[in-house]
Each structure stands twice: as C-alpha cells, then as structure tokens.
Amino acid sequence: MKVPILLPNIFNHPFTYKSNFNLKVGDYVVVPFGKSEVTGVVWDDFEKKTNKNFAIKNVLRKLDIPSLKKNTIKFLNWFSEYNISSKGMALKLLLLSSGAIEKLPIEVYEQFKIEIKKKEIKLSKEQKDSLKKMNILNQKFRVHVLQGTTGSGKTMVYFEALKEIINKGFQGLILLPEIGLTAQFQNKFIEFFGFKPAVWHSSVTKKNREIIWSGIVNDKIKVVIGARSSLFLPFKKLGLIIVDEEHDQSYKQDEGVTYNARDMAISRAYFENIPINLITAVPSIETYDNIKKGKYSLSKLDQRYLNASMPKYEIINLNETKLEKQSWLSKKIIDKVNFHLSKNDQVLFFLNRRGFSPHVLCNKCFNSYTCPNCSINLVYHKNKNNLLCHYCGFKSSLKRLCIKDGDCEIIFSGPGVERISEEVKRKFPSKKIEIFSSDTMNKKDSSAKLEKIINNEVQILVGTQLISKGFHFPSLNCIVVVDIDLSSQGHDLRGVEKNLQLYHQLSGRAGRTGKPATVYFQTYNTDVKMISDLTNSNPDIFLDKELHIRKQNKLPPFQRFISLILTGENEVKLEKEAYKFKTFIEDKLTGKILGPVSAPIFRIKKKYRIRLLIRGAKTLKLQNSLAVAIQNYKFQPGIKLSVDVDPINFN
Secondary structure (H helix, E strand, O other), X not given: OEEEEEOOOOOOOOEEEEOOOOOOXXXXXXXXXXXXXXXXXXXXXXXXXXXXXXXXXXXXXXOOOOOOOHHHHHHHXXXXXXXXXXXXXHHHHHOEOOEOOOOOOHHHHHHHOOOOOOOOOOOOHHHHXXXXXXXXXXXXXXXXXXXXXXXXXXXXXXXXXXXXXXXXXOEEEEEOOOHHHHHHHHHHHHHHHOOXXXXXXXXXXXXXXXXXXXXHHOXXXXXXXXXXXXXXXXXXXXXXXXXXXOOOHHHEEOOOOOEEHHHHHHHHHHHHOOEEEEEEOOOOHHHHHHHHOOXXXXXXXXXXXXXXXXXXXXXXXXXXXXXXXXXXXXXXXXXXXXXXXXXXXXXXXXXXXXXXXXXXXXXXXXXXXXXXXOOOEOEEEOOOOEEEOOOOOOEEOXXXXXXXXXXXXXXXXXXXXXXXXXXXXXXXXXXXXXXXXXXXXXXXXHHHHHHHHHOOOOOEEEEXXXXXXXOOOOOEEEEEEOOHHHHHOOOOOOHHHHHHHHHHHHHOOOOOOOOOOEEEEEEOOOOOHHHHHXXXXXXXXXXXXXXXXXXXXXXXXXXXXXXXXXXXXXXXXXXXXXXXXXXXXXXXXXXXXXXXXXXXXXXXXXXXXXXXXXXXXXXXXHHHHHHHHHHOXXXXXXXXXXXXXXXXXXX
C-alpha cells in the first residue's frame, strides 16, 4: 500500500512511500531519503503534484511509539499555513533532533510520578470567584484571561485549576516566557503539588529531553513547565494550557520558523478542544481587544495577597539636581536609598541596558567602535573585558590603533548595568551588590545567586528587564528607575504597550510582603503625565486609549502585518531584487505593500537587510496568496527571504 510520509525538512508536502506494515495516520516510521534514513510521520494527505516520475521506496520500519493525534496533525498543518512555513519544518518542531524516541524502561519516568499532597490552600473570595469563572470542569475549548495585579496570587488560582485537570487523568502545560524563571517556579510547583514537573527548554540535557519526550507521548508525564518549544511536544492527553505572563514579548520566536507561542498555544487549544488560560497583570493589546469583543472571558484579582499595598511612586526631577561628572545617580536618590537600607529593605536599580557602556569611541579620531558584521555599536562588557555585538556575537578587545597617532583614547558614552553597578559600589561600599541580567543569571550558579537574593543576603540589585518577569523577592521595597527617558525614545509601534507592561511588572516586584514600598523615577522630562499614566493602578484606561489610536491608524490588532526581510551580501543587487520582488507580488495580494526600505539595523552577520511590510485584513487569504506568490518567484543566488507574520520587533 502507498502512504504519505511527512519528513522534518523544508518541504511543504509529504512524500509517497510503499509499506508492508499496517500503517495509519500519525504513526512514526523510518524511511530512506537520499542516502540517509529519516524519521517521519504518516500524514493525513498525499502530495498534490502527482505528475512526477520517481521510484517509490519502501518504509523501513514502524517505530514503537503511540501515534501522533489527528488533532495535533491538524494543528501543525494550520501552523504552517498561518506562519507561511513548510509542514516539514512544523513537524521538525515536534520531533527531537529530527527523530523520535521509542518506549523507554518504565523506571526512567519514576522521578515524575504523581503523588498530589493533600495541602489545603486558603484562597480569598476573589481568588475563589476567579477559579469558578475559569470553568475548569468544562473540558472544551475556550480562552480565559486571569488578570491580576502583581502579587495577587494568580499562580495559586491556576494551580488549583491544574490540580482538577490532573485528577481527571489529563496532562497540563504551563508556558513561561523566560528560562530563568523555571527554577524558582519549579520550587513553587513542588511546594504546592508535592511532585516534580517536567521542565522543558533549550538548556535541558539531551538525555532528559529524550525521557521527557517519551514520557509525554506515552502519558507517563502529567505536567510540563516549559518555554516556547514545549508547545510542540506530542501530548497524549493534553487537558489544559496555561500561558503565564501572556503579554511577554519573549513568546515571539524571531529566528528560524517565526511564530508567537501565545497565539499558537491558543490555536493548539482550539484544535485539541481544551481550555486555555492566559495569565497577566497587564494584557497584551491583542488580548485586551479580544476581551472587549467578548471572545475571551475575564476574571480579575485586584487585591494583593494578604492585602499588601501596591508601591507608591515618586518622581526625581533631574533638572533640579546637578549630577556629578560620570554619575547617573542624584544625591536625592542616594538619600532615599540610604533610608530604605536603614530599614533593611532590599533595593533595585533598574536600567534596561546590558554591559558597561553601549557606545565606545575614540577621543582623538572620534570614530565609534562598531561591529564589522552588523550596523550597530559594540557594547563594552567590563566583567569580560571585551567589546561585544549583541546580534552576531562578535568580540573584540578595547585596544585599537588610531588613524591619527598611536592607540585610540577610549571614551565610554552612556551607562549599562555594569557601569551603574560600579557607581552603586562607590556609593554603598559596605553592601552586597549583584547584577541581575541575562549575562549573569543564565549561568550554572544562577540558582545559588537567586537563593541569596531571596534570603536578603544581597542588599542591592542592579538589573535589566529580566528582573521584572515573575520573580519574587520578599525584601524588595525600593526600586530606582535610573533613566525612564531612555525607554520613551525610539519609534517602536509597540513602545507604549511595552512600557506599560514593563513598569507595571517592575513595580510589582516591590512591597509583596506588606511593607511600604516606593518606586522612584529619575527623569529630565518635565511632563510627568507619561509616568503617571504608565503607573496608573487601572491599566485598562491606557489600553483603551492605545486601542483607539491603533484603530484610527489601521494598526494591529485591527489589521494584519506581515514582515518580509530580504538579505544578501551585495547591497545594490539586494535593493534591485527587492523592487523586482515587490512588483511581482503586489498584484497577487489583497493587502497593501509598504517599502522596500532598509531595515533599521540594515546589516546583520555581514548580510544587508531590506524590509517590505504587508498590511491587510486578518484572514488566512492574505497568507495563502503570499505563500503562492513566494513559491512562484525565483530569487537570485545569495538572496534569502524571511517571513514574519504578526511581527513584534521591527529591527
């Protein structure tokens, strides 16, 4: 018999094979492909083009793995159509290094054995009402949003919802936006449930990934806590999806196959016909719009746990105080911090810039230190004593011959967290200080560092936006935003929305145990309305205004954006190709094509970048017509096209 086998590669169709095995849709098989043997899955449809003359090869063997569910296959088909990627690449996201794991000895799953402890958690009336509104016993698709102020106990509510699902024999998936959150979150999970969940992200070892993948497909693992990629695991009896911090931009996968994990999680829940809960303090603009339209149900937690109050806000006007040379902290802020330290409060200095300095130049020739591969400045990292490109990873030493004479005279322009940390050490020499960024907290010793911070063994933190993402620091009662003016710069379409979410999340780290807390904003901006708007206890007011502006200007979520990036090594050749490609596709699409223009970062990894932006109705017709047009266009050698549906970043 002939069977269609989808392979984890760039092709958008299955290949036809002959089989002597009794195969059905979803079965895992090994087949010959070229000179290799490849793992594939029996798909639900044959390749449409049947006019090819080729010898049909035989399926080599059927793998001892429970079949991939038809609903999951439907999801992967839809995923490839929506994101304009091949079905083969969608399948690759589900497999392990393009392979699959047959049944393992039962004892390897023992570490994930379920023994839910009988621990009673006292929920507030508000929490009980939210849990009831989740309608967890209705095992059909629906999207529920649990919106709660930071520290209101949202996690406890959805833990209770998950407990019901597990008791009914189903599997649960909790998506987190950052790998750095998993260790602290795992501990909280074990404390509540009494058993160990499976943790899934890029840093999990190959052996553990095999155990988890096999445990999930064989229904031996009931709960997965994971980053974006966990969404594609081959769950046997998935019963509930939780997307924590649903607003977080980290859910967007920007490399390889691009997708938004939050949106794809909603779609997977739809195809699996199961409930999904989105958890947030400030919803994304898309989620808020769907709440307003009645597509998503909503419950709110307005009170913090144990009735702890939200932090106060205070603006430090830098126009009224003169900063010392090479200093970014005013005397007024130093006095405020000393006051908090005297009360044994933990303090956070927040600046969303990694490294020591974002801009390095020569005092003699005035040339900037830029990346030779990318059109951006190199960032100086003092703790590594090198210049680093945050896009391609290029490293360089500081020493450089000057075009005028001798070596360059280095000037550091602007601060990063390392530079602020040095100033903090000078101002508070007796205090234990820790930098909290992706450079310091994604290492082997990060768990030990986190424990010290939680136990108040670290008095002062200097952090980037990573610190705003769900961490719980009981003693943190003072936050200093070193320069809020930085975040208001630029022309990011989502800048306003991002800032609203960032500063609500950031302020939510403070005062969680009931002590009075304050967030201080240093600014040169005399119009303080922006800050008061961002910190308003009711973010819905801000979101309503933003929705109105978006609707007036035909921006997402009211229209769909599709970003097309053409890359190539020859700038002139690339520009000509971009105009030629636009001419080819514009009469084949219903949407409007903007550009081509040079991308804001017009060169990355020695490749020039030109952007086209398609704006059109929110319908799959736009993706389908674009996919056909791309398929029928032949790009010149050396030029590559990347497609990003619903882009978040416009770099």
